[in-house]
Amino acid sequence: MTASLLQMLVAQTRSEIRMRWRIPAFSLTSLALPVLFFTFFGLPFARQTLANGVSLGAFLLASFAAYAVGSIMVYGFGIGVATERGMKVDLLMRATPVPPTIVILAKVLNALVFSGISIVILIVYGALVGGVRQDLTVWIVMIVRLLAGSLPFIALGFAIGYSSGPHAAPALANLIYLPLAFASGLFMPVSQLPGFVQRIAPYLPAYHYGQLAWGAVGARTEPILTSLAWLAGYTAVFLLIAARAYRREQSLKFS
Amino acid sequence: MSASPNPSPGPVVELRSATKRYGRVEAVRGISLTIGAGEIVAMLGPNGAGKTTSISLMLGLRRPTGGEVRLFGLPPTDRRARSRAGVMLQESGTTGVLTVRELVELFSTYYPSPLPRGQAIAMAGLDDKADARVATLSGGQRQRFYFALAICGNPDALFLDEPTVGMDVEARRAFVASTQALAAAGKTIVFTTHYLREAEELAQRIIVVDHGVVIADAAPRDLMARVAGKRVSFAVAGALPAEALSGLAVAALDVANGRVRFLTSEPEAVLRALFERKVAIQDLEVAGADLEEAVLSLTRRPEQA
Numbered sequence: 216m217t218a219s220l221l222q223m224l225v226a227q228t229r230s231e232i233r234m235r236w237r238i239p240a241f242s243l244t245s246l247a248l249p250v251l252f253f254t255f256f257g258l259p260f261a262r263q264t265l266a267n268g269v270s271l272g273a274f275l276l277a278s279f280a281a282y283a284v285g286s287i288m289v290y291g292f293g294i295g296v297a298t299e300r301g302m303k304v305d306l307l308m309r310a311t312p313v314p315p316t317i318v319i320l321a322k323v324l325n326a327l328v329f330s331g332i333s334i335v336i337l338i339v340y341g342a343l344v345g346g347v348r349q350d351l352t353v354w355i356v357m358i359v360r361l362l363a364g365s366l367p368f369i370a371l372g373f374a375i376g377y378s379s380g381p382h383a384a385p386a387l388a389n390l391i392y393l394p395l396a397f398a399s400g401l402f403m404p405v406s407q408l409p410g411f412v413q414r415i416a417p418y419l420p421a422y423h424y425g426q427l428a429w430g431a432v433g434a435r436t437e438p439i440l441t442s443l444a445w446l447a448g449y450t451a452v453f454l455l456i457a458a459r460a461y462r463r464e465q466s467l468k469f470s
Numbered sequence: 471m472s473a474s475p476n477p478s479p480g481p482v483v484e485l486r487s488a489t490k491r492y493g494r495v496e497a498v499r500g501i502s503l504t505i506g507a508g509e510i511v512a513m514l515g516p517n518g519a520g521k522t523t524s525i526s527l528m529l530g531l532r533r534p535t536g537g538e539v540r541l542f543g544l545p546p547t548d549r550r551a552r553s554r555a556g557v558m559l560q561e562s563g564t565t566g567v568l569t570v571r572e573l574v575e576l577f578s579t580y581y582p583s584p585l586p587r588g589q590a591i592a593m594a595g596l597d598d599k600a601d602a603r604v605a606t607l608s609g610g611q612r613q614r615f616y617f618a619l620a621i622c623g624n625p626d627a628l629f630l631d632e633p634t635v636g637m638d639v640e641a642r643r644a645f646v647a648s649t650q651a652l653a654a655a656g657k658t659i660v661f662t663t664h665y666l667r668e669a670e671e672l673a674q675r676i677i678v679v680d681h682g683v684v685i686a687d688a689a690p691r692d693l694m695a696r697v698a699g700k701r702v703s704f705a706v707a708g709a710l711p712a713e714a715l716s717g718l719a720v721a722a723l724d725v726a727n728g729r730v731r732f733l734t735s736e737p738e739a740v741l742r743a744l745f746e747r748k749v750a751i752q753d754l755e756v757a758g759a760d761l762e763e764a765v766l767s768l769t770r771r772p773e774q775a
Contacts, residue, residue, distance in 0.1 A: 216582040217553045226579040230568060237567040302563035307619070310529050310557040312549045313580045470533050 223313055227321035235325055241291060245329045249283035250340050256402055261345030269434045272347035274404070277357060277428035280337055282401040284330040284361045285368045285421055286392060291326050292372025293379075293388040300464070301381030309469065323369060327362050334358050349432060357431035364427045367420050367446050370453030377460035395421045420449040480543050481506050482627045482658045483528050488537035490523050490682075497523040499682035500537070505660060507626070510653050512669035513662040515679040521662040522560060524679060525631050528660070529557060542626075553582055556625035558616045560632050566605025570596055570615050573604060574622045581623025590622035593651070595644040609636035617645065627658035634668060646671060700737040704754040705729050714749050 235241045257279060261272030299305060308318060338354050341347035371391070379387050396402060398412050399421035405413055416422045417437075423445040429435045435442070483505040490498040498520045505511055513521045526532040527539050530546030544551040564573055574591055578584035585593075591600050594614040599607060607615055613636050620628055628649075634642045649672055653659055663669055669676050670690050678686035678693075686693055702720075705728055715723065718740050720732040734740050737756050744751060 217549050218580055218582045222579050226576050230572065230576045233572065234565050234567050299565065302565070303561055304563050304565060306531070307557070307559060307562035307564065307616075310531055310552070310555075310559060310562075311577065311580045311623075312552040314549065469531060 217312060220314070220317060223317050224321060224324075227313065227317055228324045231321045231325035232328055235291070235295075235329065241295070242329070244290065245283070245287045246333050246336055248286070249279045249333055249337055252282065252402065253279045253337060253341065254344075257341070258345050261341065261347050265434060267434065269432060270347060270349070272341060272345050273349050273353075273432040274429060274434050276337055276341045276345075276347050277432050277434075278401045278404075278425060280334045280357060280361055281421070281425045281428040282396050283333040283337065284365050285396065285401075285424060287326050287330050287333065288365050288368035289372045289375065289392045290385075290388050291329070292322065292369060293375030294381075294384045295322065296373060296376025297379055297384035298381045300376070306468065326369065327365075330362055330365065331358060334361065353431055357428050360427040360431055361424075364424055364443075364446055367424070367449040367453055370450050370457055371420075373457035374453050374460060377457055377464055395419060398422075399425055401425055420446060423449075481540075482509075482542060483660065484538070484540040484543075485524070485527065486538040486540075488524075488527055488534045488539055490520075490527060490532060491535045496682055498527065498534075501679070501682070501684055502537075503677065503684060503687065505658065507658055508653075508656050509675055510649075510659045510673050511661070511675045511677060512673035513660065513677050513679055514664070514666065514669055517664070519679045520682040521679050522631055523682075525629055525660065525662060529555065529629055531559075553580075553623070554626040556620035556623055556628045558620040558628075558630040558633050560635070562616075564604055564619075567603055569601050569603050570607070570618070571600045573615075574618050577619045578622045581625065583624055585622055585624045590618040593621060593648045594618035595641070595648075610638050610641045613637050614641060614645070617648070621648075621652065625657070627660070628652065630659070630661040632662055632664075634663065634665060642668075700735070701731070701733055701757050702737050702740065702755070703729060703731045703757075705752045707750045707752060710749070711747075714744065714747055718743055 235245075253276060257272065257275035260275060263271040265271055265274060309315070334354075334357070338347075372388075375384055375387050375391070398408065399405075399416055399419045400408065401421055405416050405422070408416065423437075423442040426435045426437055426442040427439070427446075430439055430442075481504045483503070485501050485503050488498055488501050489496065501520075501524060513524060515521050523532060527534050528541060528546060530539070530541065530548075530552070539546055541548075541551040542554055546552070568576075570591060571588075575587070578587075578590075588600075591597060594617045596611065596614050596618060599611055599615075604612070604615060613633065617630070617633060620630065634645055637645060646668070649659060649661075653672070659672075661672070674689060676686070676688065676690055676693055677684055710725060710730060715730075715732070718734075719736055720734045720740060723732040724730075741751075741754075741756075
């Protein structure tokens, strides 16, 4: 006789959300930082229009929405997993009947919930303060795409979380994610970046992730299948790294 | 649940020639034992004896290098087996930002027929701390919290690794009372401890582990009777001849400051032999050894051999 997996998942996800909400280092950076960045880098240009008629405000808001989801995944999983490993939370969980996949799935659901809320806050803020308005369907398409396309960043977060300790993880996550977001045009359009960065950008995962959001507001610069192919490739690479680090950890702790 | 603690007959734990090696270290060097439903078992031994590794093997937290391990007749990693086991580990943590109640209720969802809401917290004596965040608990309160997590699933068997470390006197008394109540309800309890009083007080069976093997496995009373039950101590005039004690059934021999001390289960025979060997015994004392001494005499034997 075993307990219902669905009930476990619901309870685990609820706890995960409650827990993350109470850690300001996570909840504040997830929800407030994107709004702050949009205020600095987006609001000044919010009422301008791009050459193709797309609202620059909507374009920049889409960029920061992509930044927000990516950061929640990379920091949330990277720092979260490393911290819990440091506290040996996994040891106790391992002795209970809850399957590790349920625990991981709950973390993913929590990250998706925070991501969704973060984007909605950005959209509402952009509309109220910057006058950035789009059809509701545009925003819905953007949210769905960003959530569904976040897999490579979840994998990157796990790769960081399982390969670094609780003290190294925040530094490593910052070192990887901040330059990545900048160079991919999530803070300012790629066309405004230095020439050599413009040439690197099309090889970066966050650049193709940004395309998903830019496409939703009518400003993508590559076919969506190209974006998806790049994201799938990076997902595979990051998952491989994460799986290797995970297996090494498991064999140290549990074999 | 508590009326039929072990619905399927058969042992709760089975180790068959189980070994565990970490790199070059052989933590468990071949342990075979069976723990039946409703038994209260204490695992005793010095630090590094292999107690924690043995429990980890029983729970499937570690895979045996050799031999076989069964929990409720299943591989211990099987979810059906784990659903019947409550666990308290020495080294484990939880995220401190959730409250005692929140975490106990979360863990309750892992088990098919958990205790009613609040009961685990009450049994752990944490009612007044139920809404406190785990990070704010003292060391002893934290141990009680982990005890609440272990029992909240209403498991048939409890595995407690050093459960009372860090508990104050009052907390330990509450823990002993809760454990006795669980034992009375038919639960199987396996715990490690280096508080021998605790083993004597709670357990019906004591398994003494040292250097990765079982060196004694008996009821506390039988253990006392079988092992060196008497502490003998006397002074000798001059040096003790080297062969004076050779071949005699003594343990934990200690010669210091002209005084000889040892444990033995047959003091009369040993003393008779000593008199026959013309050892000049003075100031003789013979006293009953307590459990701690008895166990120490067992765990010291390999070093003297």
